[in-house]
Amino acid sequence: xxxxxxxxxxxxxxxxxxxxxxxxxxxxxxxxxxxxxxxxxxxxxxxxxxxxxxxxxxxxxxxxxxxxxxxxxxxxxxxxxxxxxxxxxxxxxxxxxxxxxxxxxxxxxxxxxxxxxxxxxxxxxxxxxxxxxxxxxxxxxxxxxxxxxxxxxxxxxxxxxxxxxxxxxxxxxxxxxxxxxxxxxxxxxxxxxxxxxxxxxxxxxxxxxxxxxxxxxxxxxxxxxxxxxxxxxxxxxxxxxxxxxxxxxxxxxxxxxxxxxxxxxxxxxxxxxxxxxxxxxxxxxxxxxxxxxxxxxxxxxxxxxxxxxxxxxxxxxxxxxxxxxxxxxxxxxxxxxxxxxxxxxxxxxxxxxxxxxxxxxxxxxxxxxxxxxxxxxxxxxxxxxxxxxxxxxxxxxxxxxxxxxxx
Amino acid sequence: xxxxxxxxxxxxxxxxxxxxxxxxxxxxxxxxxxxxxxxxxxxxxxxxxxxxxxxxxxxxxxxxxxxxxxxxxxxxxxxxxxxxxxxxxxxxxxxxxxxxxxxxxxxxxxxxxxxxxxxxxxxxxxxxxxxxxxxxxxxxxxx
Numbered sequence: 001x002x003x004x005x006x007x008x009x010x011x012x013x014x015x016x017x018x019x020x021x022x023x024x025x026x027x028x029x030x031x032x033x034x035x036x037x038x039x040x041x042x043x044x045x046x047x048x049x050x051x052x053x054x055x056x057x058x059x060x061x062x063x064x065x066x067x068x069x070x071x072x073x074x075x076x077x078x079x080x081x082x083x084x085x086x087x088x089x090x091x092x093x094x095x096x097x098x099x100x101x102x103x104x105x106x107x108x109x110x111x112x113x114x115x116x117x118x119x120x121x122x123x124x125x126x127x128x129x130x131x132x133x134x135x136x137x138x139x140x141x142x143x144x145x146x147x148x149x150x151x152x153x154x155x156x157x158x159x160x161x162x163x164x165x166x167x168x169x170x171x172x173x174x175x176x177x178x179x180x181x182x183x184x185x186x187x188x189x190x191x192x193x194x195x196x197x198x199x200x201x202x203x204x205x206x207x208x209x210x211x212x213x214x215x216x217x218x219x220x221x222x223x224x225x226x227x228x229x230x231x232x233x234x235x236x237x238x239x240x241x242x243x244x245x246x247x248x249x250x251x252x253x254x255x256x257x258x259x260x261x262x263x264x265x266x267x268x269x270x271x272x273x274x275x276x277x278x279x280x281x282x283x284x285x286x287x288x289x290x291x292x293x294x295x296x297x298x299x300x301x302x303x304x305x306x307x308x309x310x311x312x313x314x315x316x317x318x319x320x321x322x323x324x325x326x327x328x329x330x331x332x333x334x335x336x337x338x339x340x341x342x343x344x345x346x347x348x349x350x351x352x353x354x355x356x357x358x359x360x361x362x363x364x365x366x367x368x369x370x371x372x373x374x375x376x377x378x379x380x381x382x383x384x385x386x387x388x389x390x391x392x393x394x395x396x397x398x399x400x401x402x403x404x405x406x407x
Numbered sequence: 408x409x410x411x412x413x414x415x416x417x418x419x420x421x422x423x424x425x426x427x428x429x430x431x432x433x434x435x436x437x438x439x440x441x442x443x444x445x446x447x448x449x450x451x452x453x454x455x456x457x458x459x460x461x462x463x464x465x466x467x468x469x470x471x472x473x474x475x476x477x478x479x480x481x482x483x484x485x486x487x488x489x490x491x492x493x494x495x496x497x498x499x500x501x502x503x504x505x506x507x508x509x510x511x512x513x514x515x516x517x518x519x520x521x522x523x524x525x526x527x528x529x530x531x532x533x534x535x536x537x538x539x540x541x542x543x544x545x546x547x548x549x550x
Contacts, residue, residue, distance in 0.1 A: 020430075021428070021429075022425075052489070193451075335538045342484070343462065343482055343483035343484065343485075345462055345483050345485065345486075346437070346483050346484050348525070349433060349522070350430065350433055352429075352430040353430040353432075353433050375482070404434075
């Protein structure tokens with residue numbers, strides 16, 4: 001099936017505007033994707049018709065809101081093929097999902113002398129929580145190196161594994177470079193030494209088919225807002241056997257079974273990890289984003305994005321002074337680059353003057369930038385509603401910008 | 408020598424000629440950055456880096472009688488252009504002139520829209536540092 005991109009674009013109101021006198025070209029999708037009208041309607045519809053606090057309410061509205069909220073949990077379960085919806089926990093984002101695991105699982109099961117493995121490609125949100133845990137527990141953080149193309153060195157990873165390895169937390173797709181990591185192999189190897197694995201799926205869940213049972217990851221963290229859904233909502237998937245033995249992350253309402261001043265007993269999963277009134281409206285609206293994805297079809301989305309990536313590589317590659325950063329064999333639709341002699345900020349500001357939204361800087365991956373010997377990059381990331389003609393437009397602007405220093 | 412206000416008015420006029428077109432304004436700012444005098448290598452040290460700027464900015468001073476000469480550099484051309492405007496307005500002035508200068512040209516040329524809010528914070532940090540130097544010189548003169 002060939003996608004009708006114009007029909008898809010019509011579903012996204014934000015795309016139809018001018019920025020600095022030029023039609024908006026939105027290429028900052030790895031930071032956050034735009035939201036279809038169905039998601040926006042669901043958000044306002046919830047507040048107009050259903051707003052009510054969920055669970056325990058004895059009235060119709062509370063019942064309705066609860067049902068919709070739990071339907072999204074079921075939707076997420078299907079989206080990642082979890083074994084059951086109780087393994088799906090709503091958080092406020094990928095960052096909180098990772099922190100939850102580091103705090104709860106980490107505090108209980110990581111001890112002095114243990115080793116935790118991450119990679120050079122990690123976002124700060126998959127570095128700092130583990131550094132904090134290691135510092136507290138006197139554990140050691142080990143880093144999987146990469147090659148110059150931005151690919152993880154699997155052999156080096158295997159060398160790092162030992163009976164001391166208790167946890168591996170690895171990014172599925174690099175936000176800065178777009179590299180797709182061979183996570184199935186990594187998970188298998190980690191399990192062979194008895195280590196648990198968390199997958200940072202912030203940048204993979206929107207591009208790749210995710211089957212947590214097939215991958216056999218122990219945890220998966222991702223965000224709704226990179227999946228055409230609302231901001232402020234994240235998901236943590238965890239295997240039941242692990243979630244059940246983990247202590248609560250935060251205390252409060254919703255997460256308890258019974259409270260007395262002497263002792264509190266905790267609720268079952270997933271509620272044990274959802275203290276307080278959750279982000280009800282955004283959870284409910286997220287189902288519409290999942291519906292959008294399944295309506296278009298992930299494989300169709302991937303095929304279109306791959307075509308855009310090929311087209312961009314070819315179009316940008318002809319520009320004098322264009323230096324691609326991250327040239328892994330397996331990539332999602334992200335083009336990270338620099339222009340010879342120019343700072344990425346300057347390139348970003350000049351693209352913005354042409355109505356083109358890209359991200360510039362270190363992309364919250366300072367250790368990766370240090371490894372690559374760069375201060376930062378310009379990153380263009382494509383989504384299902386982007387077109388080849390938008391890429392051509394960016395190539396024209398970029399050629400003009402690059403000419404300043406590359407005559 | 409023209410007053411600080413005269414120079415500011417000159418800049419406002421120059422930017423008015425550029426009009427609303429953001430692209431040509433940015434090209435102009437970058438061009439200005441290219442005209443900054445070469446920054447002395449011995450001053451390119453961590454102590455001279457202005458904190459609060461997203462891009463790297465080095466700022467140093469020279470005493471010239473009772474006046475302050477500013478020298479600056481940045482790793483981005485747009486920031487270099489911005490700081491060259493500040494230098495054009497403030498360099499070669501007495502500490503008293505610098506301290507009481509109301510830099511209204513920044514708002515009047517719509518700098519916030521051109522460079523975005525994060526860079527505007529950086530610009531404020533540059534001005535603050537320039538005024539701090541002036542304050543230090545003034546204190547020294549009064550001793």
